[in-house]
Structure formats: structure tokens, C-alpha cells
Amino acid sequence: MTTKLFGEPVQRREDPRLLTGRGRYLDDLGPDALAAAFVRSPHAHALIRDIDVSDALDVDGLVAIYTWEDLPGRLAEPLPLLIPHPALTHGRTAFPLARERVRHVGEPVVMVVARDRYLAEDACALIRVDYEVLKPVVGVEEAAQGARLVHDDVPGNVGAHLVQQAPSADGRDARELIEDAPHTLAFRLDIERSASMPLEGRGVYARWDADDSSLRVYSSTQTSTSVRMAVAAKLGLPLPKVEVIAPDVGGGFGVKIMHPWPEEVLVPWAAMLLGREVKWAEDRREHFVSSAHERAQVQFVRVGFDDDGRVLGLEVTILHDHGAYTPYGIIVPIITSTQLPGPYKLGAYRVEFSSVYTNTVQVTPYRGAGRPQAVFCMERTMDRIAAHLGLDRTAVRAANFIQPDEFPYDQGLTFQDGRPLIYDSGDYPQALRLLKELIGWDGFPARKAAAEAEGRRIGIGIGCYVEGTGVGPYEGGHVQITSDGRVHVSTGLTSQGQGHETVFAQIAAAELGVPLERVSVVTGDTRRFGYAVGTFASRAAVMSGNAIALACRKVREKALRIAADALEADPRDLEITDGVVHVAGSPKAAIPLATVAVLSNPLRYAFDAEAVRATQFAGTSSPDRPPVDAGDEPGLEGRDYYSPIRSTFASGMHAAIVETDPLTAEIRILRYAVVHDCGNLINPMIVEGQIHGGVAQGVGGALYERMVYDGHGQLLNASFMDFLMPYATEVPKVETAHLQTPSPLNPLGIKGAGEAGVIPVSAVIASAVEDAEGIPIARMPLSPSDLFDLRRAAS
Amino acid sequence: MKPPPFDYHRPRSLGEALDVLAGTGADGKVLAGGQSLIPLLNMRLAAPAHLVDINGLTELATVEEEPGGLRIGALARHARVERSARAAALQPLLGQALRLVAHPVIRNRGTVVGSLVHADPAAELPAVLALLGGSVRLARRGGTRDVPAAEFFTGPLESAAGPGELAVSAFFPALPPRSGTAFHEVARRHGDYALAGVAALVGLDDDLRVSTARVACVSVGPVPVAADVTGACGHRPPASADWAAAARAVQDRIEPETDIHATADYRRHLTGVLVERALRDAAGEALHA
Missing domain, CATH: 3.30.365.10 (Aldehyde oxidase/xanthine dehydrogenase, molybdopterin binding domain)
Incomplete structure (x- = not known):
């Protein structure tokens, strides 16, 4: 690293744009698109007996009304269960539009498309859904009693049950060690529900290009690549014909790593069907009742410890409220279970959780993702031990x-x-x-x-x-230096305002030895980078940061090789400073990266004076070798992946x-x-x-x-x-x-x-x-x- | 969160406004600062057929001294009254209350009279009007009436303003000599509606003994609860007045309810604490008056 940028408190380069109202968020796009709005269940648990849309048909500007009955093929199936786990024996997900039954207030039942959002909401207000109201299951303890069921085929409302044990070095389990401990305590700890609550809600805007049979989707998401795969699969489109772009995203905090949301498949489908641009921007009320919550857990603790407060055995039993569905699997209680020991060496540890369904909004990870509950549990335990022992x-x-x-x-x-x-x-x-x-x-x-x-x-x-x-499986980075000397970095994961444009540029500038201003960064655009996982689990810097560094190292190596040829020097003697490759200690023997980029791409056609240097009569390449060597590629670019x-x-x-x-x-x-x-x-x-x-x-x-x-x-x-x-x-x-x-x-x-x-x-x-x-x-x-x-x- | 359809009217004179309101009757709703009405419309909790926007009636954007007090017109924004030197001199309680009303951006749009007509029992200004014994002037085509505070607030979000009527101004009595005021409240977050709040007015006689002590409480009943606690305080100098007895008297009077932010018991307790604090501070102001 020749330029000291890594580790510096560089000003966030995205801020001037974001702070002066020049960000482009989902609802800033497609001002002329048709608007979608949804009729959502007002009941926590009910059967749908009838949907009468006749009054809504008179609304001027109405374009379409869809219910579950209208959904074709895989769109009519339940939404995916994204993260299966053997312990999730009774995973359940919702249909994009409710079929026969609703399981929480806010579940979408009817989609309306109209000329604008006002008219779409007017039409929604005129649609009459006849419900047979059922008694709901509310609260984790009522759910655990299992007297009433959220899903008829999930006995006891238990979606998942998992026990993990870490016995002591000599093979004794936590319960045994607690029984034998000089001191024991038992207590209950509760954490209530909250939610990610980004200031920008979710949103989807889709354009269907009938001439090209291709679909472009903008989504306020934390994972454009996976939304792309989900949309292609649900709509039966070839993957190369679907592009998904995350524009500026006004916060995610976990709720936008969940996908595909019903709206993320329904809006593109409607755009295809109608041949018109369609947009849906979630409002705050919708976000509260139809996205996702987190945190609610009841935790029972038993701990045994010695006179110094050393934990000999810890047993925690967790009741996790999963809401009505489990589309994101059991990540939250797994994280609580496994991150609970924190910085401590516990003598032995046993943790057991039951994840139960309730007639409330589904639970998926929110920043911290089960850890705030875990830390509350472990740290309250430490305080209780201290209080007990004085x-x-x-x-x-x-x-x-x-x-x-x-x-x-x-x-x-x-x-x-x-x-x-x-x-x-x-x-x-x-x-x-x-x-x-x-x-x-x-x-x-x-x-x-x-x-x-x-x-x-x-x-x-x-x-x-x-x-x-920085959980895996991987992220990738692509780095290209163009013949104007600019460095273009892209990575597939998305940004929600964290400062990725700045830190990824710092990494690239430091690795390549170019000024920071010359580096541009694109994230979350499947047109630029198709392979990615997403932004969650505090992973963007670790995963994409390292991938970009690795990609830069490839590009740097190639740049030095080409420059060495041009300067007739040994690549090992070359350095890059301020975007110029030069022989160490001999600044006159130098070639700008821009020129290296020109040389990296042998040309037949010159488009400007600089490009002339890369054409066949410029005499820069050896007549004994093909213009592009076997195993080499034209262009000064590199791609690499980091998989921990x-x-x-x-x-x-x-x-x-x-x-x-x-x-x-x-x-x-x-x-x-x-x-x-x-x-x-x-x-x-x-x-x-x-x-x-x-x-x-x-x-x-x-x-x-x-x-x-x-x-x-x-x-x-x-x-x-x-x-x-x-x-x-x-x-x-x-x-x-x-x-x-x-x-x-x-x-x-x-x-x-x-x-x-x-x-x-x-x-x-x-x-x-x-x-x-x-x-x-x-x-x-x-x-x-x-x-x-x-x-x-x-x- | 888009409002249902409505007809929009923007009258250019008071007379035109009253004509429009006469025509729309119970189907008409007045839009002034819009800080409560617009969210209600967007959530479709209110669906008036006609919206009568009075923001063009600059003749109502007044803050004027009148014999015995201050008259505030229907288009005077909170921020203007909060910064008005005349208002501060005549009735300091207004400024003390307005600082607690939401946030600056809301105070830049919201109006004092609008807040009174909205009649939220958790809001500060209705309590101020109730404590001071002010009044609201209601105009209709062909007539005007002044409604005293005690009759103006008829229930939660309900006032005496009837169909076809426009609240054109409110009158706040001036602070009497040797008197002081205070407003204390506890809110969950800065600028939120209070869990409990107390406006107090204390007057002293020539011997600097408490001769008047009144409070008005927010968030503990369907309307602001005004109470005269002169007797409970005792005809004594502020330093030895029985503020605690006054607090108990108020606690017996109020009917708080449990909601998602606080229990009824906590609100009653809090009101007692705030009555003492507000009375003590108001008496301190009176001593320096």
C-alpha cells in the first residue's frame, strides 16, 4: 500500500449527495409509474369467505385488482423458506396474497393497481372482504400453551426446537455442574418486541421491456442479487433477462435482507402483465403491520458458580416468538443461543429454544439479530452473580x-x-x-x-x-481501470447508507496507489456484479472489503506486468504512486495507469489520440506473440472473491x-x-x-x-x-x-x-x-x- | 396513507370563508396549520367532504393586546406567539406552554387557535386556556359568539365549535399583578404529548401570602382538568404553603386512564408531583413579579 488511506478518517463521499436531497431513493424513481396498493387483513386470524370488488370497479383510474386466485404458476405457491434448518421441523411461509386464511393483521389480501396511489387507496377502501374471524394466538406464552393453533398442522404452535450443549472439558453437562455448584440462581428475563424501522420503508418499482422480454426491478433491499434470483424463479424468467438494482436505500437494519417480500414478486408480475411501469412504496402504517419485527423472547436461566463468581454451569431455556411465519428460518434464536456465552469461558453450557407461532407480524433479524437478547441474558446473569456474592x-x-x-x-x-x-x-x-x-x-x-x-x-x-x-459464504469484487485512468469498483452487496462508497474506495485507492477521487464504487446493481449474498450480519466490510482488495491485487499485478514491458523494467522494481507506475527510486521511468490501461487492450480501431498507442501499427507489442496471450484477457480489470x-x-x-x-x-x-x-x-x-x-x-x-x-x-x-x-x-x-x-x-x-x-x-x-x-x-x-x-x- | 377525496376551498376573505362553511355545514373541515388534521386525513381516520383552507386569510394572523389580555388570531403560528415580546409580557404562561408543544418545525406551522379547536386533552394550550379562564371567538355567517374555556372543551377532540363556525381568535387573560405561572410536564420523549402535565397560576396578596392558586392538568381526563386549590394551599407565604395538600386535592379530582405509555396510577402520582412543582415555581415567579 503506497497511499495512506486505509485507516484514515476519510469524509464520507456519499454525504454531500444524501444530505442535500440528491439521493435517489425508491420513491424518487418512476414518477409516472402506475401505483400499487394493498388491501390488508384487519384481523389477526380469520378465514376469507368472500372478496367483493364490485364497488371498486367504479374508481376512475383503476387499472387492475388481483387476489390469490389470479396468481399463476409458482406465484400461487407459498413464498420461499429462505434458510431451512433441520430443527425447523414446521417451517411455514405466507402466500404472496392470502389464500383462504389470514394469520396476522396486515397480511396482504388484495393488490390494486391504479393511475396513482391516491386512487389505488380509494379502490382498496371500496373492496369488501368477508372474514370469518377466529380467535388469535397472541404472546409467546399463550402460543406455547398450544390451546389454539396459528397453523392447523403445527401442533403446539412449535415451529422449531433446538438444544445445543457444550459440556465441560471433562465431559460433564451443564445441569450436572449446576447441581454440584456451591451457589445456584434461577430467574426469568424478558425482552419485548421492537423492529428495524428504517426511515425509508420497503418499495419496489418494475419495468417490463416487451421488445427485449426483459425485466428491470428496483427494490429497496439489502440483497439485489438474491431478489433477482427469486423474481426470475417466481416469474419463470431466464436469469439473464432480469436485472435488480438497489438504489439509495434509506436504512435497512435487517428487515430488508428478508426477501422476496410479496410485493417484490407481485409488482414485477403486474408490470409484465400490464406492460406498464408499476411501483409500490410502503407507507409507515404498512411497515408496522406487514413487514417484520424482532427481539421478543422469554428466557429462563439457571446458573451454578463458585465463590469467585466463575460460572461452572449455565442452562438457558428460550421461548422465541416467531410471529405468523418463518420465512427467514430460525436465525434469530440460533444467534441468541450461540452468542450468549460472549467473552466468557463457561464451565458447561446448555441452551434450548422453542420457536413458536403467534398471530402477529413475522419475526426476522433486526440489527443485533438475537444478540441483544443473548447479552441481556448473560450480562444480567453476571450482575446477579456479583450481587449474590457481594x-x-x-x-x-x-x-x-x-x-x-x-x-x-x-x-x-x-x-x-x-x-x-x-x-x-x-x-x-x-x-x-x-x-x-x-x-x-x-x-x-x-x-x-x-x-x-x-x-x-x-x-x-x-x-x-x-x-x-462477516459470515460467508462469499462476496466478490470487480475492479476496472479505464483508459482515462479512472478506477471503477463494483461489488454485489448493497448499501443502506453505511458508507460503503467511501470505505471500498479507500481500500481500492490504497491497494492500487491511486488518488481516492479517481475511484468510483457501485454496489447492489446486478448489471455490474451478479454474484453476491447481501448486506447483513456486519459483513459488508469484511466480505466485500477483502474481495475488493483481492481483486485490486490482481489488477495491480497485471498493471505492473504491462508497465514492466513498456518500461523495460522488472515488475518487482515497480511502484504505483498517485496513479503512476514508476521504477522505485527512479521517478522518470514512469507510465500512468491510464496508459497501462490503453496498452492492456490491443485495438484495431482508434477512437482518440491515446488509443492510437494500442493499435496494431503502434509498435508496442511483440510480433512474436499474439496480441492477447493465452490465459490473458484484454483490459485492465480483475475480479476476485473472498470466502472465509x-x-x-x-x-x-x-x-x-x-x-x-x-x-x-x-x-x-x-x-x-x-x-x-x-x-x-x-x-x-x-x-x-x-x-x-x-x-x-x-x-x-x-x-x-x-x-x-x-x-x-x-x-x-x-x-x-x-x-x-x-x-x-x-x-x-x-x-x-x-x-x-x-x-x-x-x-x-x-x-x-x-x-x-x-x-x-x-x-x-x-x-x-x-x-x-x-x-x-x-x-x-x-x-x-x-x-x-x-x-x-x-x- | 393518502387522504380520501375531498373538495378543496381556499377562501380569500373571512366573509367568503364563512359563506363556504355555511354551505358545507358538518361536511366541512377547517385547515389551518394542519399538524393534526393532515395525519388524520392521510390515515383515513377523518374523511371530510370539504376542506376549507384558511391559510389565505392573513387578516387572522394577529397577536394583539386587548383590555385585560391578549387576543390571538386563527392564523397566528405557535412559533410567532412563542417569540412575541408582547405575549411574553402580558401572559408568560403562553411561552412556558409553547416551548413544550412538539418540535420547532411543528410550531412553525401549527396554530394556537387550531390547537384549541382540536381539543386534545393531552395538549398544552387547552390547559392554558382553561387555567386562565380565556375564551374562543366563533364566527358564523351573520354572527359571532365568545365561548368561555369552561364551556369550550366538551370532550376528547370535541369542542363547542359547531358546523359552519370558524374559530377566528382566542382570548388569553393577562397575568394579574403579584402573580406567577409555571408549566411542568413529563413526556416520554422530548416534544411528545405529556404523560401528565400541570399549568399553575399563583397570586399573592399585599402581605405576600397565597391568595389564589389554580392548576390545569393535561392527559388526566377527557378535557383539561382545571382546579382551584387556593383553600388547600392555605393563606400563607409561599415558603410555608401546603403544596402537598394541593397536590392531594388535585389527585382526588382527576380521572386518568391507563394506556400503552403509562398506567392510571402512575399518571395520578405524576400529576401530584407536577402540581407541587408547578405551584412552587409559580409562587416563586409571583414573588419576583
């Missing part, structure tokens, strides 16, 4: 840490990618030292006593986590100081500190931004956000007025310190950072409030009204 909470954690010389560390479990859960690197004791220093842990008791003397209640809390990031053996494990620790109002029970975060280790940093400013955003979402989950369903399965707070996403005014300033323990698994030594900020926040705030109040906190989120009730119950 030990400092950080001392109990330190007693259980995996030590720096114990990596790679095998947790003895199978991770979400089906591979062994082996931590690659980390330094947890050092992270704890940094955090205690940053937050002033050791001086806090004095501070607390001083506050108490003033009639104030303050408390300090801590939470640690390990996050498996397994995930790389980032880690971090957060601490917070909170103040609770003795009278109003309001909870205020006074300080929030983060120590974060994601290996080598590509761009520290972007990593900090990721942490800030994650903490903000974590604060939402800890203190504000819940999905409130009533007994009829109605979501009572399906708007931003009542679903309380925190504003900037509710989010504390985040103080950060970085630790850089490189990953040995990938060329750049990096780990993922996308989800880290959100993961421990509920655990940290619970820990701090418990410290301030002296009341056990076992359920999050926690509102002032909840704290008021807890105080009354405790007094």
Missing part, C-alpha cells in the same frame, strides 16, 4: 474472561452459518481495563454517595459482548451512568462509554458513526420501543406517535475507545462493526438502573411507568 460486577466478569493467549477459542457450539463457533482473536481483559478507565468505574461509588447526599439517584452499569461478523472458512468475532464492552428521578421515575442517561474492537479500522470515523447509530437504536430498545399487541392481535401503536423511537434529544453523547485486535482470518485483518453499537445497550441500562434503584431489573424496555410499578412492588 463482588464487584467487573471482577466477576474478569474471572470468567477467555484470556488473550487462549485464541483461537472453540465455544463448542454450531453458529448461524452451520460452522463451529471458534473465536479468532480478541483481548477482553484489556478492553475491560480501557472501559473502566473511560467511564471512571473505580471512582463511581464516591460519586454515587455524593449524589445521594444531594437527594439524587445515580447508577452505573456494564455489558460485554462478542459478535460473530468461518466468521470473525468482534467484541466490545459498554458502560453507562444513569440517573433516575426519585419522584417521577424518569430515567436519564448521563454518560455512555464504548470500548470496541473490530480488528483493523478502515475508517475510524465511519466505525464511530456505526457505533453511535447502534447505541441510539439500543437506547430505543432499552427505554422506549415496544410493539404493543392487544388480546385481539391488534398492534396498538402502529405509528411514530406511539412507537417511541428515540430522538437525538434522548440519545446520549457516546464516548468511544478503540482496541484493534486484527483478525487472522482475512487479508485486511478486519472484523464487522455494523451491529456492535446496539447489542449490549439493554443489558447496560438494566445494570445501571438496578444499581441506581436497588431493584432487580428483569424485563426491558423499561419506561418510567414500569419503574414506578417496580418501586411500588419493592416497597
